[in-house]
Amino acid sequence: MKIDICELMNRRLDRVDFAYRFDPRHTDAECVLLPEDITIPDDGISVCGSITDTLGCMTFRAVVTVSYVTACARCLDEVRETLEFDFERMVLTEKIVSNEPFDEDEEWDGELDDVLYVNEAKVIPDADIMEEISLELPSFVLCDEDCPGLCPKCGHRLADGDCGCKDKKEIDPRLAILQKLLDNPE
Ligand SMILES: [Zn+2]
Ligand SMILES: [Zn+2]
Incomplete structure (x- = not known):
């Protein structure tokens, strides 16, 4: 999703709300690998939140809800689960081109993690959200705590x-x- 923040940038609004769903297969987020045994249905990811501007400091806040299908780690039965987490990022209009990388071998392109960059007055969060989903998904799911x-x-x-x-x-x-x-x- 491309979230237009023109109104925030020219200070006509101090808040832009959004609510949308996306399919991980139809975004530029597909480079993020999910565990092989986890499937997310077409409209399985919902993102609901806002971008606010507090004295020129913009913050992206959303609740991300993911429905997914996986297999019980013990009996391999199909398990349908929902994952929900808060996703918050600073929104920057310009790349910070400054400090050297901490690790000299690492290539430093001036981009920070945990930050969303504005591109032509738009914020495009889905790749970052997918990355967070891959971190939040459990590696071990059971159909029942006592599954024999x-x-x-x-x-x-x-x-x-x-x-x-x-x-x-x-x-x-x-x-x-x-x-x-x-x-x-x-
Ligand atoms: Zn089971
Ligand atoms: Zn038997």
Whole structure:
């Protein structure tokens, strides 16, 4: 989203509100990699907030809500979750071209992290929001705190009921063929 802040820059307003949704696949934010097992639906990201100007100092504040689909870390069942966090950035109209980088090997392009830069009177926050989402998303999700996971023998999802594996006796593989004949006497 490009948020027009002309009215802020020429001091006709001291606040611009916005509320929109975006698809991470249709922004310049697609370079941000999300964990492979997490899917965000087309309109899964909602951004609601304002840019305010306090005596020439502009701040971007928004509540970001993300719906996503992932798999339970224990039983691999589909889990639908919502992530919500506050996103706040200073808005600068010019790049700060000054100090040397802290690390000499690092290339310094005069850009600060945690700052949104104004481009042709517009603020374009989605790439920064995506970056924040990738940091905020949990790496470990469970369908239920007490999810018993999968049966290590047959792979059955134990939350769906007992598969009976743990009651079966361990059979020597050489005798398994006999057991089969006993189970199906034909
Ligand atoms: Zn589970
Ligand atoms: Zn089993």
